[in-house]
Amino acid sequence: MAAVSTELHGTANSSSTSAPNGFHRSALECAEVLREDPALLLHRAKKQPQKHKLDPNAPTLYPVDMAGGPPPGGALRHGYVDQQHLAHTIAGDSLKAAQASLEVPSANTAGVTATGVSKRKEIYRFDASFNLYTCGWSYSPDPAKKFRLATGSFIEEYNNKANEPEGEFRHLCTFEHPYPTTKVLWIPDTRGVCPDLLATTGDYLRIWRVGEQGATLDCQLNNNRSSEYCAPLTSADWNEVDLSLLVTSSIDTTCTIWQIETGQALGQVGKVDGNVKTQLIAHDKEVYDVAFSRLGSGRDMFASVGADGSVRMFDLRHLEHSTIIFEEPNRKALLKLAWNKQDHNYLATFGHNSNEVFILDIRIPCTPVARLENHRAGVTGVAWAPHSSSHICTAGEDSQALIWDIHEMPKPIDDPILAYQAAGEIGQVQWSTQLTDFVAITYGKSLEILRV
Secondary structure, three states: EEEEEEEEEOOOOOOOOOOOOEEEEOOOOOEEOOOOOHHHHHHHHHHOOOEEEOOOOOOOOOOOHHHHOOOOHOOOOOOOOOOHHHHHOOOOOHHHOOOOOOOOOOOOOOOOOOOOOOEEEOOEEEOOEEEEEEEEOOOOOOOOOOOOOEEEOOOOEEEEEEEEOOEEEEEEEEEEEOOOOOEEEEEOOOOOOOOEEEEEEEOOEEEEEEEEOEEEEEEEEEOOOOOOOOEEEEEEEEEEOOOOOEEEOOOOEEEEEEEEEOOOOOOOOOOOOEEEEEEEEEOOOOOEEEEEEOOOOOOEEEEEOOOOEEEEEEEOOOOOOOEEEOOOOOOEEEEEEEEEOOOEEEEEEEEEEEEEEEEEEEEOOOOOOOEEOOOOEEEEEEEEHHHOOOOOOOOOOOOEEEEEEEEOOOOOOOOOEEEEEOOOOOEEEOOOOOOOOEEEEOOOEEEEEEEO
């Protein structure tokens, strides 16, 4: 039995552990920066999303042991964090902040700081009583909902639920899921006109409505029209331009386009429903991931990867054929893909048990324009910065989350600009669209939110 938890908000925890070391800054002094004064970040991102410059004297924040109680005024408790207030309060004595200078890594560690400048970051951590596999950030523009995350997990015992009232996060909602979730994602409604919907994949595609009293199942969708049983779904993506479209991938070699009825106004109680719009054989073997692209109108293009080692692109207007834009040189299965949020010609993917991430330009098919090879074990996740075309975060079984600056492509990219060492093998990485200086990772039973 799996459980899905939603709306994790910051509070205090008498049993929380000290936050581990934060991101390390490398010697790439000329790189575009991901971290500036919190008060300026949002303003600058809107005006010049790709013009952040690395400032060795930029203010930094502390790793936090939140055992000392919540911030003054309870800003985190209600799910809203004012960046200036947060930067001030977490450094105060009331939080017993642990001021931990980051050591300069050894030569074989990513992200070396040549100047030796001490850098500190802030980290929030949630420990579940079960392994966490998936997570997803909310897209809501509502300030009270920007910090919501959904996590999916596997529970060995049917009644094993975690709902701790105290923690670095407030655990507001848990609901049972018949099988482990392979993907959990919020509706990408950045205007706040649709109900708070959450999609999960596993045995079926399920759409949940999240409210003040918890989550209720609105619809359960089966892509097998001839049977109540269906092949497991491996991933899904919600179209950001047309919120009625959702695509899923499956181990039965198919991708399915769903028509989801989400058009009701806020406050309307009618249930969401959906049906199969199109189903197509996408690969020669299992399909492991699928994602819509913002190319063209932003509605019609999507790509998929699978066990046959290929990246394929599809157009909803011409599904009778696809375009193979890359094949893994050793025909390893490709596990995940991610589209660049700013420059829609680029995507990233990686293979099974591979420490290498391929950066692809669809205008130059078959040949990667960059290879990111600093992980010491298999890569498990990739996430592009939503506010920059040149930054990407990768995570792996070596317990590292690495942030890279790729703006000098096609020159070789040898080292990341930031590195974080987690306490376990990282299984998931997600970069918040609404809060662009926050990255979420999962490992073991822990969820951490890192401020970059």
